[in-house]
Amino acid sequence: MFRLYLIFSLFSYFLISDSLFSEEKLELPAVYLTWDQSPLETITVRWFSDQKDPRDKQILYRLKGTKKWEKLIASTTTFLRSDYFIHNATIHNLYPDTDYEFMVFNSSEIFWFRSLPKDPSKAIRFVVGGDVYRGGQAGPRNTDIELGRQDPMFVVFGGDLVYVKYKLLASKYKLYDLWVSWINSWKELLRTPNGRMFPILAAIGNHDVRGQFKRKPRSAHTFYELFPFPKEHLGYQVLDFGNRLSLFLLDTAHTNPISADQTNWLHKNLSERSEQRHKLAVYHVPAYPSHRSYKGDVSSLIRKSWVPLFDRFGLHTAFEHHDHTLKRTPRLRNNQPHPEGVLYLGDGAWSSGPREVKPAENVWFLEKTKSVRHFWLIELDENKRSFTAINGEGGIEDLVEQNLNH
Secondary structure, eight states: OOOHHHHHHHHHHHHHHHHHHOOOBOOOOOOOEEEESSSTTEEEEEEEEEEOGGGGGEEEEEEOOOOOEEEEOOOEEEEETOOOEEEHHHOOOOOOOOOOEEEEBSSOOOOOEOHHHHHHSSSSSEEEEEOOOTTTTTSHHHHHHHHTTTTOOEEESSHHHHHHHGGGHHHHHOHHHEEEEEHHHHHHHSTTTTTTEEEEEEOOGGGSSTTTSSSOGGHHHHHHHHHHHHGGGGOOOEEETTTEEEEEEEEOOSSSSSSSSHHHHHHHHHHTTOOOEEEEEEOSSSOOOSSEEETTTHHHHHHTHHHHHHHHTOOOEEESSSSEEEEEEOOOEETOOOOTSEEEEEOOOOSSOOOOOOOOGGGGGGSEEOOOOEEEEEOOSSSSEEEEEOOOOOEEEEEEEOOOOO
16 A cells, blocks of 8 residues: 555656646746745745736745755735736745755746855845836946845845836836836846845835825835835834844835834834844935935934934944935944944945035045945944945945944
């Protein structure tokens, strides 16, 4: 009886395995990785399809180098009343610092990723940048290509992912085509030279929202369909990477007011993480702008509502965007330079045209400024924080390191 069961099981396995590679395969318009739960133990695979084939809802994954596939059924929704379907599958219980392969059941390509390390002796290495893309540009920018060469574990975009001209959509292109095109362009760019895919996170910016400021989340429904946020507060969240890193993604008055609920939430969640080794925040509009006016309404409100909380609960670094420049402040506390204060880095010039900067020597809250496309490469370990501004040619525009006291 056992022999008969074994023969049947082996026959079933080879039948399934053969079907994976013998059927006509689909070319996926877009596929990417992100997180909506614990980054150390899970990863979420999201992909688009344009067919109602139920097999599109299945994902297969396995330890890289092994033969046995595990299967997951994805949740599926229609993307913006379009012909596209967006599928979502979260893989749980990942081994740390381990390579995995995955494929959508009826697709033509096997992808792979590496789970995050839990070992505190291994640095967390990732990229932050914003003001990323303008529709219609010819091909990727050098900064796009340079991203994968930096071998990041993940990337965080600080808003203005797609510069949507809402008034022109009806006559020139459809909203969903623009966003699917954007995600599809990153299908190859969100990889290292050896093909490893890495996840993407995003904070919301003004160009990701119909109306830009002081809107409801429904005005940014495309953004929120693509990037997971808690349903009870779309637009802001904190991701905890064990007891090593807490990463805050905030909304600078695009679909949530800065004060009131968001500030109350920030107070609670910062206070609960006062002993975390690394605490970083990513948001769009800068508290300390390098191009726009220091007296701007949103910047002033951030300094009034959030900066005192950053100071009180020991946020280590804030990544700001929106001004399309490179910026580094001195460490600040109580709105003045302080050796143990918060470091503010920015200012969002990934691919959008760099703007004129304020000379750092003329502004008390600026230590370095430059008009150059770039992103920030971050490395966090037990003893040090390192922040490097990388330009589109892979050159170093700025470097700051913080040695930690034990």
